[in-house]
Amino acid sequence: MSDQPLIQISNLTKSYGSKLVLKGLSLDIYPGQVIGYIGPNGAGKSTTVKILTGLIPDFEGEVIVDGFNMATNALDIKKLIGYVPENAEIYDVLTPMEYLDFIGKLYGMEEKVLNDRARRLLTAFGLGTNGDDRMDTFSKGMKQKVLLISGIIHNPKIIILDEPLSGLDANAVIMIKELIMRLSQEGKTIFYCSHMMDVVEKVSDRILLINKGEIIADGTFESLKQNHSDTLERIFSKLTGRDDSNTETDAIINAFD
Numbered sequence: 001m002s003d004q005p006l007i008q009i010s011n012l013t014k015s016y017g018s019k020l021v022l023k024g025l026s027l028d029i030y031p032g033q034v035i036g037y038i039g040p041n042g043a044g045k046s047t048t049v050k051i052l053t054g055l056i057p058d059f060e061g062e063v064i065v066d067g068f069n070m071a072t073n074a075l076d077i078k079k080l081i082g083y084v085p086e087n088a089e090i091y092d093v094l095t096p097m098e099y100l101d102f103i104g105k106l107y108g109m110e111e112k113v114l115n116d117r118a119r120r121l122l123t124a125f126g127l128g129t130n131g132d133d134r135m136d137t138f139s140k141g142m143k144q145k146v147l148l149i150s151g152i153i154h155n156p157k158i159i160i161l162d163e164p165l166s167g168l169d170a171n172a173v174i175m176i177k178e179l180i181m182r183l184s185q186e187g188k189t190i191f192y193c194s195h196m197m198d199v200v201e202k203v204s205d206r207i208l209l210i211n212k213g214e215i216i217a218d219g220t221f222e223s224l225k226q227n228h229s230d231t232l233e234r235i236f237s238k239l240t241g242r243d244d245s246n247t248e249t250d251a252i253i254n255a256f257d
């Protein structure tokens, strides 16, 4: 692993109106790391990701990616990143080949390489015979696979995945887990937001836990486990102050009395 961070985030602060949602995050991310970014609903994960991908331009602090400053060179940074957003709207009147052609051209890919890679990736994801079917006939998982392909088709250095597993069946989840590990072996840096603790535990070599806009744990799963001797799910609950989920479920069940 290189000594130079690929992504440097310093004192990143973001408010929506008067609501402060990121409270001065500072992070160095190194090439080849698989970062599992976890935290409760509303903690600030998607906001961080949207800043890292250049989708939210107004923030305080500094974000440097591969030497480029997000404040002045967002376009250079966008070329280095493949992003699979949570709940993306896919243009489902298109076929996967049309959609991937559109995305690949936005990245300036050459037609022949793009076409060839799109077919090969569709086949690898089990959609080889669906490449020319309109996506409005697709299941949620099939669309999610096309979105994943669109995030990696230009062979980016950095892959940012925001809940990439929603809608995928058990076999596809296993495949994506393996894919994340293989992409990391190929030297890709992966920033992976998820609520699926078992997957995060397996694929990440560094786990960042964010709560109320602050990073409250940062380390390998092994180091977190050493400090807390527990599963990632329970470490998460403890550190985010929800140790007693029974109280909540009791309240729900009691509401029917």
Ligand SMILES: Nc1ncnc2c1ncn2[C@@H]1O[C@H](COP(=O)(O)OP(=O)(O)OP(=O)(O)O)[C@@H](O)[C@H]1O
Binding pocket: 016, 019, 021, 039, 040, 041, 042, 043, 044, 045, 046, 047, 048
């Ligand atoms: N466009 C917006 N305008 C106002 N508030 C927003 C906006 N986007 C997010 N927020 C607020 O910022 C906080 C952080 O939201 P964010 O989407 O970053 O959380 P998250 O950790 O990704 O949550 P989840 O796990 O539910 O996806 C939340 O309180 C949310 O209500």
